[in-house]
Amino acid sequence: MRTRIKELRARYDMTQEDLAKKVGVRRETIGFLEKGKYNPSLKLAYKVANTLETTIDELFIFEDSDLEQ
Amino acid sequence: MRTRIKELRARYDMTQEDLAKKVGVRRETIGFLEKGKYNPSLKLAYKVANTLETTIDELFIFEDSDLEQ
DNA sequence: AACAAATGTTAGATATAGATAACATAGTAA
DNA sequence: TTACTATGTTATCTATATCTAACATTTGTT
Known part of the structure; x- marks a missing residue:
């Protein structure tokens, strides 16, 4: 699974910390999300989608391999 | 947050267990999801969305109160 | 009625999301 | 160079999603 968080965050000129604050999580959590770490x-x-004015389906992109297991 | 899982599952004439097997989780997990228990x-x-041939944004409906906290 | 299938619900165990704190690294500006 | 800001990364902790197994309740069918 990959995500467009970083891309959209840049478009809004927000740091990870800015986004984290708006969303109500830690900066590291955003970082890990962007890296696909969880x-x-x-x-x-x-x-996150709501804060970046998009939808879940636009923000997170699944691939066939994500369906395994 | 509410979900249309039960509605779509009925449309495909699937039991909770049928859906659970396709998705790879326990029947109770589907039941709890339908009840909004987690x-x-x-x-x-x-x-789940993929199995029911829909999108996440169509399947799960968020309300303003879901944004609190 | 009685039986079966689907669903509800609970309690305890396990896996993992997310918090927290700390430190490292990269880039940029004074 | 120093200093600062943004991001990367790790380890430990807590909260909770999900599993598992069991039993209860509902609903339909004979």
Whole structure:
């Protein structure tokens, strides 16, 4: 799974910390998300998408390999 | 947050167990999701949406109150 | 009625998301 | 150079999603 968080965040000229504050999580959490280091909860995914004025399906891109297991 | 899982599952004439097997989780997990008893991971949300041939944003409906905290 | 299938619900265990704090690294500006 | 800001990364901790197993309740069918 990859994400367009970094791309959209840059478009809004926000730092990881700016986004984290708006979303209500830690800066590291945003960093890990951008790196694909974990699989967020749906609620967090929604909050990030909402903050970046997009949808979950636009923000997170799944690939076939994500369906395995 | 509410979900249309039950509605779509009925449309495909699937039991909770049928859906659970396709998605790779337990029947209870689907039951709890339908009841809004917890907040799934993005990956699980995607798998359920994919199995029901819809998108995450169509399947899970957020309300303003979901943004609090 | 009685039986079966689907769903509800609970309790305890395990895996992992996310918090926290700390330190490292890269870039930029004085 | 120093200093600062943004990001990377690690380790430990806590909260919670999900598993597992069991039993209860509902609903349909005979």
